[in-house]
Amino acid sequence: MVHATHYTAAEAAFVLREPVRSVKKALDSGPVRPTLLRRAGMSVRAIEWRDLFYLYAVRALRDELTPHARVEFYQALQRQPSERQDEIRFGRFRVTVGDLIEEVEQRTTDLAALSDRVTFxxxxxxxxxxxxxxxxxxxxxxxxxxxxxxxxxxxxxxxxxxxxxxxxxxxxxxxxxxxxxxxxxxxxxxxxxxxxxxxx
CATH class of the missing domain: 1.10.10.10 (Winged helix-like DNA-binding domain superfamily/Winged helix DNA-binding domain)
Structure with a gap:
């Protein structure tokens, strides 16, 4: 599946079903490193699909991952090839993520569909x-x-x-x-x- 290039904090909040302030706090605390984009004449922070997936996955796996393991998980995600992988390996861990990927892909599809339901x-x-x-x-x-x-x-x-x-x-x-x-x-x-x- 082709993913959007970048997601703003508000778009990420829509996908994650969380308040924008929670997403902004997560971006402030790392390890995700947002980039600055120009949208509608303003600079906004934005993240890539892998970063969005990481934010979703660490919430789903919060009981299984220590803070240090979360950083390792993020680094492993960044090393993954661009094609879909159903398992992420880091240290002694193997995390099955196929179902999580499907959930995020469905939610990003819902986000993209919003633009088809409005005109400008x-x-x-x-x-x-x-x-x-x-x-x-x-x-x-x-x-x-x-x-x-x-x-x-x-x-x-x-x-x-x-x-x-x-x-x-x-x-x-x-x-x-x-x-x-x-x-x-x-x-x-x-x-x-x-x-x-x-x-x-």
Whole structure:
């Protein structure tokens, strides 16, 4: 399977199903050595697939590997040829990793599939596919306390699957810059007692 070249901390967090801050802490503590990439005009830390796999594997094997063995495991991963290996050997250890590789590959496939479920406006803003609704607008509403049902009420062109896609996309690709309002225009009008303007 062909893997993406690099993964940001947010993308890695999506794959690992962990908070971004936990991934950043793991990158700070080593032995993974992230590189700096330019994305959307900003410098971000990113790791390769092997590093991502290491972070996943050491969590799955935390009870079996001592801190020193984790470093040896990482070094052994870096020495592995690029083709898939179902076993990693280091020191006196042999660790079977075929099932772990499959899990990470499935999760990275899920990450890649997110891009197929959005489209992009000319200014680069991601939209829910087949709609004109911004991904980050949906997530801002959810973060502001609206339920999925309320979002669907305000944006009837959306489906529940669209809302889940928006949530997942924003998790993997956090919005840079100014956030969207946490209240839809319709709900703001209703809150101000101006709901009759909805029909104008």
């Amino acid at each position: 406006r000319a200014d680069g803003e991601p939209l829910v596919k087949n709609t004109s609704v911004e991904v980050y607008r949906i997530v801002a509403l959810l973060d502001g306390g609206e339920t999925a049902a309320q979002v669907l009420e305000d944006y009837p062109s959306l489906s529940l699957a669209d809302i889940e896609t928006a949530r997942a996309y924003a998790e993997a690709y956090p919005k840079a810059g100014r956030p969207y309002p946490r209240l839809s225009a319709k709900r703001a009008l209703r809150g101000a007692g101006l709901e009759q303007l909805d029909d104008i």
